[in-house]
Amino acid sequence: MPGKWGLHTFYSKDRKIRRLLPKTKVLSKASLRKLIKRYGSVYIKPNMEHMGKGIMKAVKTSKKYKLVRVNKGKHKFSNVQKLIRKVKKITRNKPYIIQKTIPLAHYRGRSYDIRVMMMRNKQDKWTYIGMLAKVMGPSSIISNIRRGGGYAITVGQALKKSVAPAARKRKKLKRKLIKTSYRICKRFNRYKYSSQIGIDYAVDKRGRLWLIEVNFDFPSHGLFARLPDKSIYRLIKRTRAKYLKAKGRR
Ligand SMILES: Nc1ncnc2c1ncn2[C@@H]1O[C@H](COP(=O)(O)OP(=O)(O)O)[C@@H](O)[C@H]1O
Ligand SMILES: [Mg+2]
Known part of the structure; x- marks a missing residue:
């Protein structure tokens, strides 16, 4: 079966990723x-x-x-x-x-989760592009901003006000997010070819990381334009343009 169940069973076969699956x-x-x-x-x-x-x-x-x-x-x-x-x-x-249900960490009284953006560069290699936190809208059960009415902030802001007030802990969590995202993309090659993947993670109230969803094919770029700092958004657009140009030559 494809879909969410297909991806779940696919990633359950990786011993490290399995630990992150609810x-x-x-x-x-x-x-x-x-x-x-x-x-x-x-x-x-x-x-x-x-x-x-x-x-x-x-x-x-x-x-x-x-x-x-x-x-x-x-x-x-x-x-x-x-x-x-x-x-x-x-x-x-x-x-x-x-x-x-993962008991999601809260930012200012609302649950949030994390999106990590991974893209293939012009050499066709997976690269980490950036991450953000999606804060749920009032009394919503989803963090999808358009349907759930929430907003985006930086992962640093979200972690600082919730599970990781100490800078060292924040750094460690972010490193783990990036490392895991590389592993998820590498493994994804066996599922199908994709050139951009947006990975949804949850951090629970105790600071533990969970994998919620792997969005392939068309992960949102516009989501990153919601951050006041547009540098990740611009990097996404640049990386995509370079990838497509190089692909045309391949
Ligand atoms: N097991 C869960 N525990 C807590 N929140 C969840 C869980 N599953 C989903 N959510 C929330 O719902 C949102 C949408 O779920 P997701 O699996 O990404 O479906 P979709 O493909 O519709 O985006 C997630 O981003 C998260 O905020
Ligand atoms: Mg989702």
């Missing part, structure tokens, strides 16, 4: 029942969609179950059967995945 299954009545019981909170995502479309979050509290849908409001249920029935009705027979 527990994930194909959505079924059984997996929903099991994961919500075990983790108390799960993300349910359409296997083939992007940009936050169709994502849901199910949460178990002491008395009830809640289901939050992106831009579609909330539902409450008195028991798990009712939650399952509703999810089944929404998802019909389309493939979805279900995943443990």
